[in-house]
Amino acid sequence: MTDARKNLKALIVEDDDDTAKLISKVLHKAGMISSIGYNGAMGLKLFIEEKPDIVFSNFIMPEKGGVWLFHEIRSLDYKVPVILFSGRYWELNRKFDREPIKPNYMLKKPFSVMQIYEILQECFPESMFSVGLEDLQA
Numbered sequence: 479m480t481d482a483r484k485n486l487k488a489l490i491v492e493d494d495d496d497t498a499k500l501i502s503k504v505l506h507k508a509g510m511i512s513s514i515g516y517n518g519a520m521g522l523k524l525f526i527e528e529k530p531d532i533v534f535s536n537f538i539m540p541e542k543g544g545v546w547l548f549h550e551i552r553s554l555d556y557k558v559p560v561i562l563f564s565g566r567y568w569e570l571n572r573k574f575d576r577e578p579i580k581p582n583y584m585l586k587k588p589f590s591v592m593q594i595y596e597i598l599q600e601c602f603p604e605s606m607f608s609v610g611l612e613d614l615q616a
Contacts, residue, residue: 486602488512489530491521491547493539497587501534504594509605518542522550530558532601534594537564537573545573548581559601563587 488505492498493516502512513528515521519542521535533551535544544562551560559582564570567586574580583597598605 486510486532486605487528487530489515489521489524489528489533489535491515491518491524491533491535491539491544493517493536497536501594504591505598508595508598510598518544518547518550521547525551526554532598533558533560535560535562537562537570538566544570549579552579559583559597561585561597563589 486509488510490498490501490505490512492501492514495516498514498516502514505512513524513530515524517539518535521533522542524530525533525547533547535547537544544564548560548562551558561583562570562581563585565587567584570584574584582601585593
C-alpha cells in the first residue's frame with residue numbers, strides 16, 4: 479500500500495446494510511478507511527465530523543436522501559468527490575439533467591467493483607490503486 483492511500487477516508491451513505499458493507503469491504507481492500515451512515519442526515523453528520531476524501535451515497539433513502547446530502551456537502555466543500563448511485567438510475571439522471579452542479583459520478587445499481595476502482599483511480603491518481611482478480615469478487 480502506498481503512503482498516499484493510507485490516510486484516505488471514505489464516507490458511505492446507504493440505507494441497505496448489505497450494500498453499505500460491500501462498498502466498505504471494497505474500499506478497505508483498496509487501502510482506505512470508511513464510515514457508514516444509513517441516511518442523508520446521518521451522512522451529513524459524519525461528513526462534518528470526519529471530513530472524508532470521497533463520498534458514496536445512495537439516491538433514495540429514508541429521512542434525507544442522496545440529493546439533499548449532495549447539496550449540503552457542496553455547500554460545505556466543493557472539492558470532495560461525491561458519487562451518487564441508484565437502482566432507479568433514470569430518475570437520478572433526470573434529477574441532475576438541468577442542474578448546473580452535478581455529482582462527480584452517478585452509478586446505476588448494481589454496479590461493479592471495477593467501477594469503484596476506476597472512480598478511485600480517477601479521483602486519486604497519485605494513490606496508484608490496482609485491482610486483482612481476487613478483488614473483483616468482493
